[in-house]
Amino acid sequence: MARNQKGYLADLLADEDAPGVDSSNDETSARATPPARPDRMRGNTLLGRETALARVATGEVRQVTQMLLDPARVRVWSGNARLYEHLTEDNCRELIDSILAEGGQKVPAVVRRVADDPAHDFEVIAGTRRHWSISWLRRNSYPEMQFVAQVAVLDDEAAFRLADLENRARTDVSDLERARNYAAALRQHYGNHMTRMAERLKVSKGWLSKMLKVAALPDMVVSAFATPSDIHLKPAYALAQLLDDKTRAAAIVAAAKVLAKQQAGRKSSGEPALAAPEVFRRLHLATQNTADASEPFIFQSKLGRTALSVVSSNRQGVTIRLHAGSGATEEDLLRGLREALAYLDDTGRNRLR
Known part of the structure; x- marks a missing residue:
């Protein structure tokens, strides 16, 4: 997703800043001035812009700006399934090593601005492990490390769907974490209408029903397991x-x-x-x-x-x-x-x- 955004946003910004894109922040990565394009290519450029705009303006994503941020000024969105307190050096070790080997974070996270918190300027929608790893590195001999993020304008429902898409590809986000995240989203974003939620997430209603059943496992039952990652959908649903x-x-x-x-x-x-x-x-x-x-x-x-x-x-x-x-x-x-x-x-x- 990050690479696609970077590509078509580069087209949008080739000649001039796109309307509504925030480029005033001092930490925004500098962009080189592109060479002038021949007149014969301007038609294709406009067509490309229309296509790019159609992909960006899907109703929820309207602005994207890549920035270098201090992770201390970035909080984690509470609507994300991943439990930040469960992240450790051990379960982030591979990512930490990758960031060090590449000389910094290469894949941007997705954040959005916050206006109700004097201690933070942004919140992470997708990229919680990247935020934790950069924060850890800054505390452990690498204070120059920056948190690379793309700033997007998202409403809460769109933010939930974006975070969910990322988490589906992550094996380290447990079924229980996702299930409880779904249960909260069902109330907050979909008015307890499971059919509507399933349609928006493009998942089967039956599968979603099982996830919501697992979400209701009592905390005492969950405490019987070494970690939440031990709780997988199939056996947990039978227990529920x-x-x-x-x-x-x-x-x-x-x-x-x-x-x-x-x-x-x-x-x-x-x-x-x-x-x-x-x-x-x-x-x-x-x-x-x-x-x-x-x-x-x-x-x-x-x-x-x-x-x-x-x-x-x-x-x-x-x-x-x-x-x-x-x-x-x-x-x-x-x-x-x-x-x-x-x-x-x-x-x-x-x-x-």
């Missing part, structure tokens, strides 16, 4: 359907509380987090009758192998299995036992009390 039943929902939330504690404990001790498939399995298992659940709880070692599992819990007591070859230490097994008992307590299956 189970939550429609109040009894099952209560069991899932109770299991999620236990899983959240386990994930926090594993993180603090440097152990690998429980993988998403295992979390989904345990949450589904929580909705089943105890007699039908062969292993309602599994504790894994640092090697990712099953070290301890709850085989059964009934009136006769609780049967726990310690698995050979897991690589777990005695301390690991004791922690696993405590987690297992906590799980049984929270799910009402502890027959030892």
Whole structure:
């Protein structure tokens, strides 16, 4: 998109500034004066301008100016699906290295002006990772780095669609982040009319319906996963359907509380987090009758192998299995036992009390 904009906007600005394009800012990249064109080419130029204008003036994009900005003066638009607080040096490392190798940011972000915030002049519509990476580089030995952006005039609905188009191509924007972004946009931009929203986004109504269902997952259930990126549409939609039943929902939330504690404990001790498939399995298992659940709880070692599992819990007591070859230490097994008992307590299956 950035390259196409650059090409046809260059045509528009070849002889004179296009009406409405902001070129007064001191940070605007300088443009070389183009050579005069022969008269025989002016007809083609005008035709090209009409085509370019038709592509630009689609009803929402009316102005574009490429600028070099201080990222500290640029905020991130709240309507974007990507959660800025989840960006880290690790998950932006490839982009950071690319910016360093190329001597700066080569692909412009898309921003729009803000007038209601004395601390910021612009907000990012598309290019959140680029903004985070440039900000990080400026704090870490590269204060000269500039945030390259194209300034566009967009209403909120157009900004949402533009950000969504970019995020669809990004594997690091989770289905849950996008789903919740859609749910907010449905209320804010489309008057809760899902059919209209699907038409504007050019997606199927059925697919959008599933995304909105996933958006309703309770925060407690989400906390059972190591990160939001673990929550993918297909298994999350199946889980969300189970939550429609109040009894099952209560069991899932109770299991999620236990899983959240386990994930926090594993993180603090440097152990690998429980993988998403295992979390989904345990949450589904929580909705089943105890007699039908062969292993309602599994504790894994640092090697990712099953070290301890709850085989059964009934009136006769609780049967726990310690698995050979897991690589777990005695301390690991004791922690696993405590987690297992906590799980049984929270799910009402502890027959030892």
